[in-house]
Amino acid sequence: MTALVAVALVTGLVAGFSLSASSGTAGRGGPQNPASQPFYLTLLITGGNWFNGTVSDQPSYFVLQNNSTLSSSTITMPSDRRIVLTILNCDNGTDQLSMPIFNQAMGAANDTVGVASARGLTMNELQEPASLAGMAGWRNMTTLSSTDISHTFTIISGAVVVNVPVMPNSIEVSGFALPPGQYIWQCECSCGNGPGGWGGAMAPSEWMSGVVNTVS
């Protein structure tokens, strides 16, 4: 799927939840000067979501906030602030990338992602790269094996501005910051149904694509 096709797919989709400085993802920033603190965005990927009567099980992204899974159709985050992105991938499947380049971390700090196994971690550990980095099995990676990618979290504004390739059954932490604006996010791995895997979850927004709004 090209970026242009993806833009067409999600154009006109604006909804979602409002940004709150005391929300679950921002709450660790502290009340005094939250803008100087990271904003914690935690995304969950699960594999077996009922899609429809023809295509039963499809993977989907969710925003994990205040111990709830929220729609990922619109993801709101502060602009010009360090975003600590934690992706919890509970999907063990692998699929083909739309283009080979999407096996590379792009736009994240140092163009790396940290990859760990989920076993026995606390939420604080999950959301803090510094605490994860010293753990056994933690790896900082710039490029993942293209045959071992389950999904990507890719943010696009004309060009790709962030790309996080996601291994099956993994936790990945990365960091980035974006100027104010509206972006497209999408998975660049053919994890859906139908010809080539680009149907099913890959077709509508919310499952594997949507909008990112960054607000000051």
Ligand SMILES: [Cu+2]
């Ligand atoms: Cu996907």
